[in-house]
Amino acid sequence: MKAFADLLADNPLVLLCLLLAVGSAVGALSFKRFSLGPAAVLFLALALSAYDDRLKLPQIVGTFGLVLFAYAIGVAAGPSFFSALRTGGRTIVVVAALLVAGAGVTIAAGTLFGLSGPVLSGVYAGALTNTPALAASTERLQSEQPIVGYSVTYLFGVLGMLVAAGIAARTKAPADTADRSAPPPQLERASVRVDLDDLPDLDALAERYEHHVVFSRLMTGDEPGHPGTLDLPVSTYRPQRGDIITVVGDGPTVQRVVSDLGHLSTVRLVADRTALDYRRIALSNRAIAGRTIGELDLPGQFHVTATRVRRGDIDILATDDFVLALGDRVRVVGPTEAIAKVAKHLGDSERGATDINPVGLFLGLGIGLLVGLIHVPLPGGAVVSLGIAGGPLLVGLVVGRLQRTGPVLWSLPHSVSATLTQLGMLMFLAYAGSNAGAALADALASDLGPRLLATGAVVTLLVAVGLIATRRVSAAYGATLAGVMAGTQTQPAVLAYANDVTRADPRVNLGYALVYPVAMIVKVVLAPIIGGF
Template structure:
């Protein structure tokens, strides 16, 4: 009784703050409980929030509605913005080559899920607010729930009706986690797939197309090249191929475009595999890779980080590196190695591999900054400016043929799209859009915990009533259809028709649900990186589609 009197004596803001902290603490502990890598994960915060909200409603405690509303929406903004910063640099690359097939598979799962959801609305008469919550829960996509609640609010739906989205999400979420695992097991069992064979096939295919830029040594014996300068050799330097070392006799030297080439010279080339093959045909023949080792020579190489704002946006040709006696053989950006060309524009956080004499390398470091501590700092000015751009972008009405009202990216889609674009650009004026991975993860976790805790607290008062006396059990059953139908159809089709490697397919299936526990399950099948690569390839596109889908359903069925 004393505790209840104490709680009733607190202000609504204090009660809401305490409830958010309680839901966050207990929810993270609950999400950390797992069986063989399977658990609620971050979804545990939602369920803790539902319990805390139910307790508060039963005890007659009033939480500040305005505060919960702000925390929910600002938490969502932080979450989707940090996702965009994370996936942005590699977003457009995933829509090319092998990633294109993976993204088509994942997009098919999303679109089939939307079709299944809409069909259930007309067959079972599920209210649209509950429907979009069910869809997001059935595919374990929390930003989708955020987009759903935001568009319902923008459409003028009453708060108590909007809470049906959170309730639908909560009842469908548990089977959403289980359903993806059942699909992986079903595809493997029915089609009698041997994981060991799939792993061997994946590693064999990966060996043919190296993820990193390869390097080779080429012995020059094309008579037509005798006496030409390196800059006069066709396709050298300007096709993404770099000469980082030249060995003449026993002397290893740093090459420049003006250096005259002689028969018997050995060139160390770095660049895309297909370009290197073409250079071998032009120059001569490939020889032992160890011939041009820098060990014991005057040449060396170092990795230099681009951290000074003076270097941002400048092209490599503007630094005059040849005159300074050094060359750049590789540029690593957000974990991806880029072909080095004179027109390559630098971004904050790029890691350059610089080849030359130690004194020359030291002399060029100030040009790029190389202050590695700067890579550990969060550029908060860029974060807040990016969020401002995202909110503005999300508020722009987009006319879509067939929809009765304009579509808006909203507070879920606007910051996401803005972050993807800004992280791709790298900087704008004084603002740098770079975030260390550790800081990104911390802010992302904070944002989603605040969002889920606020959602749970607002919906908690009706959760048990809906589950026991209302439509909760029926919604749970319908959520199973939304989970399984798209996964099963596309999963079997991808394997039988397109012959996709099973381990890669498992990663794509997990990515189509943006479900980390499913990725962990898929990754534990083998020692290869196939599942992780598949997951990462489709994650950016799927996240955008999952955020837009609830908005299209609401506008199409309610407005």
């Protein structure tokens, strides 16, 4: 065993690969639907470094992994983040209040257990798993004591919040409360036979239903024994009695359209592929990525209609204001020869649709790192910075919302973003665990360890239980609440577990990105202050 440890100590890349492979395999094991997921990499790294303190990964491994992870999360969440920000103010206030309360409980519980001074800063940072808060405390207080408190409380900070996130993911909004975090209803398709006269044109009808529907096919002149003429509906067409129109949209809205215009038709227009065909086309043309569907003017240029966009595992209605990203699969309806032209225009290349876009990726990473270096002075002589995680996350959110700036494309294909997020997270977890195991073992072996552990556990549980108890106030439930927990804890392992138990529900990342910046700032500001008590 010693020879194997010597080998790993001399070859950090081998150690990294071993931690990622074995840890991921262990994380995939489940017991009664509970599994550690990627967090198993962290615990394996802790165990190995506790066994032999030479089994540490270089700092650059964790730094690059954290930067990659934070930036990819930001880019993915950017398109939805700023709209969520308008309705997520209460969630942010709840998170900030709980973190302030956690600081007060750290001081109170520390006093009860006979703890005081700089070690409490580490307890607070570890219980809430925030390395920048630890760094700020060590620098400001000129003491190594925060590291001791951090190493003891960090493990329960991760494990406790993992359990809480699993519970949060299963919460549901009460019947009398609107769940603003609910996912959009699944798209449905229905054919309606029009029973009314004097209807407005299709553009006005789409406006009536707030553009939550798309009209994809139109049959006119249909009579028993005499099939009508099938064509693409144009926005200026006014439906007539007896017309059959295919409507695509969320279920409740489609049902409203059918009820308002006539009745459900048994004629399956989608089955007739002689005049109109349909196909999913992968967007790989960089010149188009980052532009809206309306800007492409597919009906005017090619006489086709886009009905849905598949991003990852989700179908999204193809409205004119929807911004396309590389890797999206656009479903179009139209004549066969026209669809072939659209495929050439969009690119339709699997290779191009999975390009990592190196110019935009590394330019965005560099800008994010520079933003993270900016120090903002605070009253009392303290300074705060977003650091190597907060800076890339913030820049990722902004450029993810912009999609492109002139010739620079910022967006990443969904599959690429998911891959970079997972890889970066695993690298960071392996590094963090490999550098904390020895200190954790030493602290737990002393009489100070149990007191530190108890104080940290109280803080972690306060925040975790507080987030679940105040979910009605924050209006965050289910996957969103699990993401908020991960963001409040600023912990990639919790985020990974939340994504795992919710089957990568996009609301997890949205909740994480919503509260992460404020959580980071509050912790970095409060941790050094706590060390003065």
